[in-house]
Structure formats: structure tokens, C-alpha cells
Amino acid sequence: MSKQIRLTTPLSTEDVENLNIGDKVLLNGVLLTGRDAAHKRLSELIEEGKGLPIDIKGQVIYYVGPTPAKPGKPIGSAGPTTSYRMDLYSPKLIELGLKGMIGKGNRSETVIEAMKRFKAVYLGATGGAGALIAKRIKKAEIVAYADLGPEAIRILEVEDFPVIVVNDTKGNDLYKEGIKRYAKE
């Protein structure tokens, strides 16, 4: 059965091993943001054997490209983007110590295998609920690739940021289980 769990980043291997698909998690602490363009750059640095502009050990990357912040607000609307576009880059980051990814939509078998092997989780946020999710983000600061605009890497300070465990460290997949349970034919 699913349960609600409160976690604070950075996450330990034990933190993520305790999670199961369907669990509702409220994240606190900081999240890193990044999507296609930022992942491509990080990946190029790794290939060239260079250091990354951010420390990803124990961290959680949120796949988001927010709208511009209105005056007085830390961030604009900030819901998740579709994750499969990051599939090519994720296994390497997981191997380097990334513990969580937040997005929406299916991940590849390669990413699921990497999560199982190196102990990480994939968390779903509600796509299209950008106005609602933004309420849980208290501060946002660009830390790398400012030239990418909405795709820049930011550090977000979050309070009870709501996600659901989609892929756990045991190779389970909420999307597949959900269909199995509710498909009528």
C-alpha cells in the first residue's frame, strides 16, 4: 500500500531503498533543475573527464523549465517536463551518485536498470500543475548555464514538494502496475 513519507535532500542510499512505487513523498531541502540542454552539457563534461558545475551526489534533479517569475515571486509556474528526453543522459548521472529524478512520463529500461543497480528513484510530479507546484518552491537561484534561460540549472529550495514514486530501486514501475490494475480489456 502507498504511504506518505517526508524526506530531506540530500538523499542517502537507505532513504531511496525504503521507497516503493506508489508512495507519496514530500521533499524538503534543495532540488537541482535541468532539462534537455543542461543534460547535454553535463554529459559532454563527463565525457571529456571534466568536473561538473554542480555536485550531484545524493541530489535530486527536477526536470523543469519554469515560466519567468513575476515581481516578488521566487519562481513562475514550475511543473515537470516529459522525462524520456533525458533517458540518454540519466544512467551516467545515476552512476555518479544522483539519487532522484523528478519528471513525468515513462523512463527507458536502461534508466530503470541504472536506478536498480546504483540505487536511485524516479519520482512523478503532476504535469500541468505548474501554478500549484510553484507554491512549494520558496527560493530559486541559477547556478549554471544562465544562457539557457528557462533551461538553466537552478537550485530550488522546497517545502513539502509533492511527488509520487514511479520507479523504485527494485525495478518496479508504477505506470506498468497502474495499467495492470485498471485496464479493462
Added chain:
Amino acid sequence: MMREISTKEIIKVVRNLCIDANYNLGDDVLYAFNQAVEKEDSGTGREVLRELVENARIAREEKVPLCQDCGLAVVFIEIGQDVHITGGDLREAINEGVRQGYTEGYLRKSACNPITRKNTGDNTPAILHLQIVPGNKMKIIFAPKGGGSENMSRVDMLTPAAGIEGIKDFVVKRVKDSGSNPCPPTIIGIGVGGTFERSAILAKKALLRSIGDRNPDPELAKIEEEILARINKLGIGPMGYGGDTTSLDVFLEIEPCHIASLPVAVNMQCHAARHKEAVI
């Protein structure tokens, strides 16, 4: 009777439509969310649907975008043949309206060069579909389109032998294969007939309908209902976490096609189904 419409007015109308569409979800979609909450079997599915209702409320009240993906600026214009546009270039006026709307409305600019991936910076150019109609008015429909659901859309050229069952299977398989990616509950636009490109435009146009609006042709209306029923048996559910609410509606539009062809386009629309219109 010929009538003059100034580009100045067009710019203002487009600007306001950009902001209105991104801040204010249509009542038909909200109603569909609330209906779905009543019917959805999955507890997590109901929670997601309630979040979407709450999200729409916050966006409306605080005047912020519903979704961070404020879309490419898709604009349908029906222009009366007796309209004379004054004060400049129509296409530039549309783009200027988009530029102002996306900048002043704090909307995300998502348009980029497809090869270099460099952002154009102001969400232009708009994807403009122009149609000349009788009369001396101009109808502007603004329908921003997010990338997540657009990426799950497909066109296929079926054989005439595939027939109506082939069309239904293609659509249902597309929704099934898209899984959680297009932000379900989705709305499905289907264009059948015309040429390759025409079918896709028909599918996009189909998405401009309000939820619950059936095709006036009873045969086509029946097909819409059959496809919707099949989709909602797939079990994908809200955000793909499992459930009965995979799509909120299916809209089918057809046009005559070549005797050798059966073009079918499926345009997937996420639940942030935004479209607003104005008549000048």
C-alpha cells in the same frame, strides 16, 4: 460591405488572448475534471484530478500560467474576404501580439531554431493557419500547444482497406503507446482524409472544440464515442498512475481524400487544453 481592421487592434487582441488562454482554463475542461473525479476508480487518480482543479483556480486567481509550458503560439484566423487590413503586415501584427503577450504575461518562451536549438527569445513566430471566409469580420483563435503532448502526436497513411477499424486501432494504439507522456487525461484530435498535411491540420482544428461537443454527423459522433470508450479501458489514468480517466474526449474531423489514400492524424492534447477566441 468592406471593413477596415487595423493591425494595432489585431496586436492588442492577440496579446490579450495569449495571456487569457494561459491563465484561464476553459470551463468545459474544469467541468470535465470534476465529472471525472466522481467516476474515477483510482484514489491516486482522483487526487491528481483534484490537483488539476486546484491548479486552475490558483492560475485564474493569481494570474499566473496554468502550466510552465506556455506552448508554441498556434493561431487560427478566419478572415472575412471583405476585410481590409490597415497599418501594416498581418503576419507581423500576429507576431507582435504574441511577443507582447508572452513578455508582458510572464509566459515561457519555448520557440527555438530546430537545428541550433537557439531560443528565438519571444516565442515567435506564431504557427499561423489562415482561412478566407465570407463576410467582413476576423475571428482569431489562439491555441497554445505544449511540447509534451505534441511529441506524442502522429500521422500515418493507412490503406483504404484498413477502413474505419484501422482508424480506430491506430488512434487507440497511439494513446496506449503514449502512456503517461502526454499528461493524461488527454483530449484526442483526429483528422481523417485530405492529404498528408491536411489531416494533421484537421486533427489540430478538432482540438478547438469544447469538451462534450460531438461531431454533428451522427455516424462520426458514434465513432468518437467508441474510441473514447476504448481509450478509457486502457487503464493509463490521470498522469499515467493507473485509472479510468485516460482521455476526456475524442474529436474527429474528416475531409475527402485521394482514392488511393487514408491519411489519419492523431493530435494529442494534454489536460491543459487551452484555446481562446475573439472576433474583431
